[in-house]
Amino acid sequence: MAGSLGLCGQQPYTDFELSLEQVSHSFGKRRVLTSVSAAVRAGQVMVVTGPNGSGKSTLIKIAARLIRPASGRVVWRAGGRELGMDAAKGVVGLVSPELTLYDELTAIENLLFFARVRGWSGHGLVRWRGLAGAEDVAAGGGARARARAILEQVGLEGRGDDLVGTYSSGMKQRLKYAFALMHSPALLLLDEPTANLDEAGTEIVRRIIAEARGSACVVVATNEPEEVTWGDAVIRLGGVA
């Protein structure tokens, strides 16, 4: 494993900022989040910690705009303006236990499929032009080269043509990082970042976060004491942590 992960300098929002403004959420009658306010800028890491069931994963999904909070606001800002939902595919890189990739496709096929879904939506395409040239992208060549390079970065070199259904749980976790990093996201959301990873895998995550500090906002949801120390700011949910 060598070289840069390509997080820095390729995504268009170098001044991206995430703000949570008095975010509250309930599922039915169960109140999960109460007036959470926080902000994280490009170059910073925010950690969300708290006991099981305290709302960490829910807050990650709200930050990703996968869930709309019952009250309060999630604001993405860059270039002096608020970004709308149309920016979502280009902005977010997500690693989560709830994320599933297609078992019946190879790792490369998964990455190309999601690149296509993202790349045909504005910023993603601009970014791909910067990386590989528009024609390459249209032909899938640039995205394929990028997928292979990223797989190498996460220690899956030589396994890109295997079906994901044949992957071990740690390999699937590594593949989620490839999925999250393919498009050089401005907002990297990591829920249980080192789940199923061995020490070498954990070291890759540390390296990804160190590199992300060059240009991206990172939000980490965790209960691991070491990972809590990664944060420039820490949100403690549920009153315990």
Ligand SMILES: Nc1ncnc2c1ncn2[C@@H]1O[C@H](COP(=O)(O)OP(=O)(O)OP(=O)(O)O)[C@@H](O)[C@H]1O
């Ligand atoms: N889709 C849902 N429908 C109903 N309740 C939900 C849903 N998602 C989460 N909850 C509830 O919201 C609360 C917070 O869940 P969440 O997954 O955000 O916690 P967490 O802090 O990530 O926990 P863990 O440490 O176990 O991952 C829990 O009580 C959970 O049961």
Ligand SMILES: [Mg+2]
């Ligand atoms: Mg969780």
